[in-house]
Amino acid sequence: MSKGSRVRRRRADTISLVFCDLDFDRASRPFGRGTNPIPPSGWAMARAGLVYAEWDGRRCQITGNELIEGRHPASLLVAVLREHPQRLIVGHGLLRSDLTAVAMVTDVPDAVIRRSVDTLELAHRLRGGRRSTGCNLSDVAWETLGLRRRKPTVPDRLAGGGAVTRGDHDPREDAALVARLWGEMVTARTLSWGTGAPSGRPGTATLAVEHLAELTGRQPQPETEHYRRCLSADPPGRLLDESKSRVLRTIAADLPNPIIIRDVAERLQAAGLVPTGPLSDEELLTACQWMGYRQNLDVRDRIARGRPLTKALRYRLGQALWEMTHPSFVSTIHQARHRSQMSALAFIELQQLLQEQNRIRAMVADAVDPA
Incomplete structure (x- = not known):
């Protein structure tokens, strides 16, 4: 050769x-x-x-x-x-x-x-x-x-x-x-x-x-x-x-137009809870991935069928959007939860973070579905 x-x-x-x-x-x-x-x-x-x-x-x-x-x-x-x-x-x-x-x-x-x-x-x-x-x-x-x-x-x-x-x-x-x-x-x-x-x-x-x-x-x-x-x-x-x-x-079909998710995101942006600026469809669908597994599929099914979200789903979706755009806070809470098992000071720190988390969740609920 x-x-x-x-x-x-x-x-x-x-x-x-x-x-x-x-x-x-x-x-x-x-x-x-x-x-x-x-x-x-x-x-x-x-x-x-x-x-x-x-x-x-x-x-x-x-x-x-x-x-x-x-x-x-x-x-x-x-x-x-x-x-x-x-x-x-x-x-x-x-x-x-x-x-x-x-x-x-x-x-x-x-x-x-x-x-x-x-x-x-x-x-x-x-x-x-x-x-x-x-x-x-x-x-x-x-x-x-x-x-x-x-x-x-x-x-x-x-x-x-x-x-x-x-x-x-x-x-x-x-x-x-x-x-x-x-x-x-x-x-x-x-x-x-x-x-x-x-x-x-x-x-x-x-x-x-x-x-x-x-x-x-x-x-x-x-x-x-x-x-x-x-x-x-x-x-x-x-x-x-x-x-x-x-x-x-859900994957095989054309990815649903996340107009409902965008509405929730814009409400949070107006309340100053989510950074301003347009969110892409990929980012909005990623917020669904931060939800519970069944809630994720429920939101996608409702969008595909043209059905409105329940109040509970809108609230959880708002939480997911906030968590997705504030990952460092979420990570800090769970690191504090781990440290709280080792010292009283870390336990106090965790309680303070959980209080802040509850305050944020209440603000999210008000922004998503104002009284």
Whole structure:
């Protein structure tokens, strides 16, 4: 084989990739450790870390990275992912959580979904069973790579019980960790998972040819095709239970015009409770993500059907808009709640913050529905 032929073959084997990890302002457990996790369709995206790389058939070479944040992180993320249609998009939970949350506030084009690879979905499938116990990024990275993940929990500004907030953690660290995990899976052709729970068992699976084809984008993941069908205009009823079908119908349909949410926001702005200036549709729909999960869907359903919001929904929506635009206050309260378990002084501080919170909530109620 000539030198030119070898170069052309290497170029043909080269794969461009972008590894993706998202941080959320509101994630899985908004009301403490004793509650059930909220589905990803109820999460509110805060920012994303991207790591760019090239795979030459032997090793994964990192070529750059990018941090996406600001007022419109979801639509900006989609715009960046669309810029290079040849790049494979890889994430741990990319389909199961990340793109589901993004699709609640902005359109995720089919071209992005078709290029997506979710290593969590593959781990879950290889492990077997109904739940992906021991397949989270922390467990898989430790069992497969022997690396400890620096971010210990899912960041959640609304979580009580001392949950770790996003703080200074950079999501590009986890994106780089996913890159190392993907490289190990492709070269060593193995994936290991941990216990995850007392009832779980660690294990290792050897990747077959079809798994490698999925990881390198030469064959679509079954979960990717499933996700695309669910986001179609009329998803097959057999694919989903009733609650999941309701969520995905909300995503699949054109995102509702949030005119009702805008009315509530403008009332809060007039009262000086929310910063002035126009709020985009993405920001208004993100406020729904800060609500309770069922309240989120109720607001969207009512908008889609042209029905007015109940007084209770308007009040909770007003709270969500205030919380979304004052995340530092929300975070301060929950940090104080954690510290209050350790000292009397911190307990007094918490009581003062809760009094201020009640005062603000009363002002929100008056602004949303004046007497």
